[in-house]
Each structure stands twice: as structure tokens, then as C-alpha cells.
Amino acid sequence: MTTNPLRPLVDILKALAHPVRLRILALLRDGELCVCEVADVLGLAPSTVSEHLTDLRRTGVVREWKVGRWVHVALSDEAAARPVLEALWPLMADAETELARDRTQARALRCEACGPAGCPQPSTRLDANPPSNFILH
Numbered sequence: 824m825t826t827n828p829l830r831p832l833v834d835i836l837k838a839l840a841h842p843v844r845l846r847i848l849a850l851l852r853d854g855e856l857c858v859c860e861v862a863d864v865l866g867l868a869p870s871t872v873s874e875h876l877t878d879l880r881r882t883g884v885v886r887e888w889k890v891g892r893w894v895h896v897a898l899s900d901e902a903a904a905r906p907v908l909e910a911l912w913p914l915m916a917d918a919e920t921e922l923a924r925d926r927t928q929a930r931a932l933r934c935e936a937c938g939p940a941g942c943p944q945p946s947t948r949l950d951a952n953p954p955s956n957f958i959l960h
Contacts, residue, residue, distance in 0.1 A: 835882045849922040855897035864928045
């Protein structure tokens with residue numbers, strides 16, 4: 824059995840080939856979000872967003888972790904994901920108006936979408952102190 828060296832690239836490009844996943848990546852460009860925040864901005868069920876995030880996470884473009892009962896997501900800081908993401912941003916320039924609306928809505932929703940208990944305080948969120956290699960807008 825031989826392995827195809829192009830398979831990882833094909834998998835990443837397939838994961839990127841959906842408008843919802845591209846919007847998720849654009850949202851995460853500003854920093855981490857709770858899955859419920861992503862779902863609220865996109866107007867989709869959390870389970871649908873989770874399916875899209877699974878595709879992105881499987882390719883190494885997105886990472887996720889739990890904080891209490893909330894699942895947080897962010898762009899991956901893996902070296903393999905960086906060139907793909909950096910190449911993606913200029914290609915999405917034509918959609919900037921829609922993506923800017925998404926980002927504005929996400930900023931307004933931070934911590935409101937998680938319910939009465941709220942998300943962890945901003946000082947415990949990763950976007951308060953993103954890693955040095957984190958890709959920000």
C-alpha cells in the first residue's frame with residue numbers, strides 16, 4: 824500500500840471548500856470563540872457548526888478545547904496550517920463586507936451566547952493573551 828503525499832493538502836482544500844467553514848475561519852481570525860458564539864453569528868444549530876468544525880479540526884486548521892462546559896475554538900498554531908491560512912486571507916477579500924458583519928456580531932456576542940452562567944472571564948480566555956504565532960486580523 825502506498826501513501827499519497829498530496830492527501831493532506833487535498834483534505835485541507837476540501838475542508839476549505841464550503842462557505843460556512845470559510846466564514847468560521849474568518850471569525851476565528853480575530854481570536855478564539857465559544858462554539859455557541861459561532862453558531863449564533865452564523866444562525867446555525869450548534870450541532871451543524873460542530874460538524875463543520877470537525878472537518879476543520881481534522882485537517883489541523885482549527886483547534887478546540889473545553890473550558891468548563893463550553894467548547895472553545897481557535898485557528899491552529901500548527902506550522903502546516905499557517906501557510907494555508909495566510910494564503911486564504913487575500914482570497915477572501917471580496918467577501919470582506921459580509922465577514923466584517925460576522926466579526927462585529929461576534930464581538931457583540933462574546934460571553935452573552937453562553938447563557939446565564941456566562942463564559943469564563945476574559946482574563947482566562949486565550950484571546951486575552953494569544954500565542955505569539957497566532958494569526959490576528
